[in-house]
Amino acid sequence: MSKVYLTETVLRDGHQSLIATRMRLADMLPICEQLDQAGFWSLEVWGGATFDACIRYLKEDPWERLRQLRKALPNSRLQMLLRGQNLLGYRHYADDVVREFIRAAAQNGIDVFRVFDAMNDLRNLYVSIDEIKQQGKHAQGTLSYTTSPVHTIAGFVKQAQELEALGCDSIAIKDMAGLLTPQVSADLTRALVDNITIPLHLHSHATSGLSAMCQLKAIENGCRHIDTAISSFSGGTSHAPTESMVAALKDTLYDTGLDLPLLQEIGFYFYDIRKKYHQFESEFTGVDTRVQVNQVPGGMISNLSLQLKEQGALHKMQAVLDEIPRVRKDLGYPPLVTPTSQIVGTQALFNVLADKPYTNITNEVKLYLQGRYGKAPGNVNQIVRIQAIGAEEVIECRPADKLSNELDTLRHAIKDLIQMPEDVLTYAMFPELGKEFLQQRTNKTLIPEVLEPLTPSSIPQNTTSNEFTISLHGENYHIKVNGSGFSKHNKKPYYLSVDGIPEEVLLEVLNTEEGITQDISSTSSTSHRSLPAQKPGHVTTPMPAVVIDILVQTGDQVSAGKSVLITEAMKMETEIQAPIDGIVKAIYVRKGDKVNPDEALIEIE
Numbered sequence: 001m002s003k004v005y006l007t008e009t010v011l012r013d014g015h016q017s018l019i020a021t022r023m024r025l026a027d028m029l030p031i032c033e034q035l036d037q038a039g040f041w042s043l044e045v046w047g048g049a050t051f052d053a054c055i056r057y058l059k060e061d062p063w064e065r066l067r068q069l070r071k072a073l074p075n076s077r078l079q080m081l082l083r084g085q086n087l088l089g090y091r092h093y094a095d096d097v098v099r100e101f102i103r104a105a106a107q108n109g110i111d112v113f114r115v116f117d118a119m120n121d122l123r124n125l126y127v128s129i130d131e132i133k134q135q136g137k138h139a140q141g142t143l144s145y146t147t148s149p150v151h152t153i154a155g156f157v158k159q160a161q162e163l164e165a166l167g168c169d170s171i172a173i174k175d176m177a178g179l180l181t182p183q184v185s186a187d188l189t190r191a192l193v194d195n196i197t198i199p200l201h202l203h204s205h206a207t208s209g210l211s212a213m214c215q216l217k218a219i220e221n222g223c224r225h226i227d228t229a230i231s232s233f234s235g236g237t238s239h240a241p242t243e244s245m246v247a248a249l250k251d252t253l254y255d256t257g258l259d260l261p262l263l264q265e266i267g268f269y270f271y272d273i274r275k276k277y278h279q280f281e282s283e284f285t286g287v288d289t290r291v292q293v294n295q296v297p298g299g300m301i302s303n304l305s306l307q308l309k310e311q312g313a314l315h316k317m318q319a320v321l322d323e324i325p326r327v328r329k330d331l332g333y334p335p336l337v338t339p340t341s342q343i344v345g346t347q348a349l350f351n352v353l354a355d356k357p358y359t360n361i362t363n364e365v366k367l368y369l370q371g372r373y374g375k376a377p378g379n380v381n382q383i384v385r386i387q388a389i390g391a392e393e394v395i396e397c398r399p400a401d402k403l404s405n406e407l408d409t410l411r412h413a414i415k416d417l418i419q420m421p422e423d424v425l426t427y428a429m430f431p432e433l434g435k436e437f438l439q440q441r442t443n444k445t446l447i448p449e450v451l452e453p454l455t456p457s458s459i460p461q462n463t464t465s466n467e468f469t470i471s472l473h474g475e476n477y478h479i480k481v482n483g484s485g486f487s488k489h490n491k492k493p494y495y496l497s498v499d500g501i502p503e504e505v506l507l508e509v510l511n512t513e514e515g516i517t518q519d520i521s522s523t524s525s526t527s528h529r530s531l532p533a534q535k536p537g538h539v540t541t542p543m544p545a546v547v548i549d550i551l552v553q554t555g556d557q558v559s560a561g562k563s564v565l566i567t568e569a570m571k572m573e574t575e576i577q578a579p580i581d582g583i584v585k586a587i588y589v590r591k592g593d594k595v596n597p598d599e600a601l602i603e604i605e
Contacts, residue, residue, distance in 0.1 A: 070109030332376030
């Protein structure tokens with residue numbers, strides 16, 4: 001069999017990679033009829049960050065999204081990305097939650113489960129694979145591809161053989177950062193095809209600009225399944241374009257048989273849809289060969305740049321990218337994929353901002369060094385481990401063996417909010433966020449984030465004329481101002497016609513009423529906080545974050561180093577510690593507050 005089959009990723013990884021997972025169900029459903037008749041092997045529609053984005057930003061029930069997509073795509077295999085024992089969250093869940101989640105996903109429409117573990121610790125996949133098979137669905141075991149002194153082709157082949165022995169129906173190479181090169185793709189594919197009997201799939205991001213070449217070399221060496229994204233959501237940190245790969249393979253032994261005009265129709269639809277989400281476009285979505293050195297996935301770069309920009313430290317981006325490989329080595333060379341990419345990236349960011357490594361250590365790094373995510377691929381830096389967890393025991397067993405069943409406890413915690421059986425799973429994935437979503441649904445107050453118009457019709461009030469002629473270097477140009485956009489990061493877009501040719505210019509907003517208004521709004525929303533931190537006893541956070549728990553009360557006696565707050569940034573939790581011995585004099589924050597560096601959050605004297 002030489003025909004090549006495609007998995008289309010636009011409904012999940014395509015928009016996750018390029019517009020921060022913000023595409024709404026209402027923009028998916030109108031094109032589902034064409035997607036359903038295109039003839040893809042599968043459509044990736046769920047999992048990854050979609051669950052989080054649905055409840056955090058879009059205020060859509062992710063389970064209802066899945067049900068509606070199942071109804072709209074009756075002839076297609078629906079596929080999801082599942083993080084093994086992590087499911088779709090950032091911790092390990094008890095086995096009863098894992099099994100219940102997979103049962104619910106299968107019953108609501110998922111046919112293919114691509115299941116992976118960020119550590120490539122197969123113990124974390126046992127229960128997931130077993131339950132997928134019990135549900136009669138396709139279990140796709142996944143190799144999280146990376147490079148390091150401890151990762152080899154022979155090692156990946158051994159892992160694939162073990163996944164096949166566990167009952168997997170296919171194997172996927174998950175090249176999440178775009179690290180593969182054409183020659184390595186050929187060598188790895190050939191080694192896998194020669195040593196397993198089940199089909200091989202290739203998932204390779206285009207970050208370094210090599211994905212299409214890698215796919216072709218993999219196909220020539222026996223791979224018959226590739227992931228692509230429709231052209232308008234391809235390239236950069238997404239995938240190779242669907243239409244291009246179909247055209248490249250046409251009239252060859254590997255012809256996909258897909259209808260190029262129909263795919264082009266789908267591409268044009270999403271071309272217009274993408275414009276609606278312009279505010280979520282990242283400047284780090286082009287070709288970036290630095291990934292071949294630092295191994296940072298594109299979505300992770302976007303998050304890091306946003307965090308640095310919020311602190312006026314974007315100039316430190318290269319320092320963070322340089323620090324990531326050092327932290328990764330300290331942690332035993334984990335592949336950089338959710339959640340380990342966030343764990344390593346956030347710690348590297350903290351190290352750079354503090355100018356001293358491991359001054360602040362996230363809770364997730366501590367859990368990692370305790371063995372709670374699984375066995376590290378290589379040796380961990382023991383000095384860092386001691387600094388993080390002291391003499392605490394490092395677990396050697398499958399991490400979930402330490403967890404007791406938790407479904408009944410979870411159900412009881414939100415018993416008054418449950419309207420559907422899946423609600424408990426929404427709460428399990430993201431307790432604070434999930435409970436807030438369910439409460440808002442009950443109160444009928446679900447409001448999605450606002451999409452900024454691309455070209456507002458109003459002309460800025462300070463524009464004295466919207467049509468004029470300018471003289472520049474002896475040449476005259478006729479300028480017509482057609483409109484303006486909203487300021488973002490102190491920059492405002494204006495839409496012009498220059499001698500009849502449409503243009504867009506981006507002006508930096510230095511001092512306008514709009515900017516002053518935004519500053520006042522920001523200040524008023526945190527007016528209950530104190531003045532900027534100036535005293536040794538002021539507790540501060542190292543980066544912009546959200547307060548998720550307060551561990552002390554006014555009047556408490558605390559010692560230096562005691563955890564007094566827990567904050568969340570980049571989906572990672574950090575315990576903020578008391579800087580001195582003393583008594584808690586005042587607490588200036590509440591749970592849910594957004595906080596910035598150098599603000600006094602708690603005062604100790």
